[in-house]
Amino acid sequence: MRLLTFSTKDNVQSRLGIWDSQGIIDVAEVAVKNQLTAPLTLHEAIEQNSEGIQSVVDLADNFVCESEIIYMPCVTQPEKIICIGLNYERHATESGLVPPPFPVVFSKFNNSLAAHQEVITLSEKSVQYDFEVELGVVIGRTVRNVSVADALNYVYGYCPANDLSVRDLQFRTSQWLLGKTLDKTMPVGPYLVTAVEVPDPQDITLSTWVNGERRQHSNTSDMIFSVAEIISYLSQYITLKPGDLISTGTPEGVIIGMEEPVWLAKGDEITVELQGLGRLSNRFV
Secondary structure, three states: OEEEEEEEOOOOOOEEEEEEOOEEEEHHHHHHHOOOOOOOOHHHHHHOOOOOHHHHHHHOOOOEOHHHEEEEOOOOOOOOEEEEEOOEHHHHHHOOOOOOOOOEEEEEOHHHEEOOOOEEOOOOOOOOEEOOEEEEEEEOOOEOOOOOOOHHHHEEEEEEEEOOEEHHHHOOOOOOHHHHOOOOOEEEOOOEEEHHHOOOOOOOEEEEEEOOEEEEEEEHHHEOOOHHHHHHHHHOOOOEOOOOEEEOOOOOOOHHHOOOOOOOOOOOEEEEEEOOOEEEEEEEO
């Protein structure tokens, strides 16, 4: 199932939607019409493990045309946004860094969240904007000290993510935070795809295009640390909660690895795609 948060020009209130081949199902509209108990936000859907969602799908008879909606970030209220750096060996090499013996963990804040098709304003205080296609993992249940074998049982779903990175700020000091969490530097979406629809998170092709030119193309099978290993590792130290977003690292092909880097600029359009999860596009101004 593909879930999303959206609004429309006629109704700016954000609401939970379900993608269907006929269009977008407005969960609240169907629930009210049929007197159903169903989650009304994506965070409620995660916390309730999608209880009531299938009844909404079964009874839906009115659909919103997808071309008419305004997308919002598919992850709406993460308590934590946890990112994993240097998780593909060839990306570590192109960055001039040694592949790590343990996951490299850093964070972003909620101000960094952005939506599919959202226009992103580049900061005038920096110039080295770079892209990073990543597999986003959303936690579905509170988890602490989970084994690798059981870790995927705590995943609610997966989404495309673009860990936009401002390299001149990222490497200004030894701490990456400033260059990683500027406003709107974590586009996610357009959909959150439930885990049952993703049989193997370690077999997903991921790609990036800049103005139609493909820059990244790899597979999550190339990760140094798998999704299950990342969740297990983090849970030894941090309690993971429903709605938490983990961004699992990017493969080679980013701008910082170029011999003569040409950084993202106003007017550029970037699209990242994860096989079976969707395409996420943003334009810069």
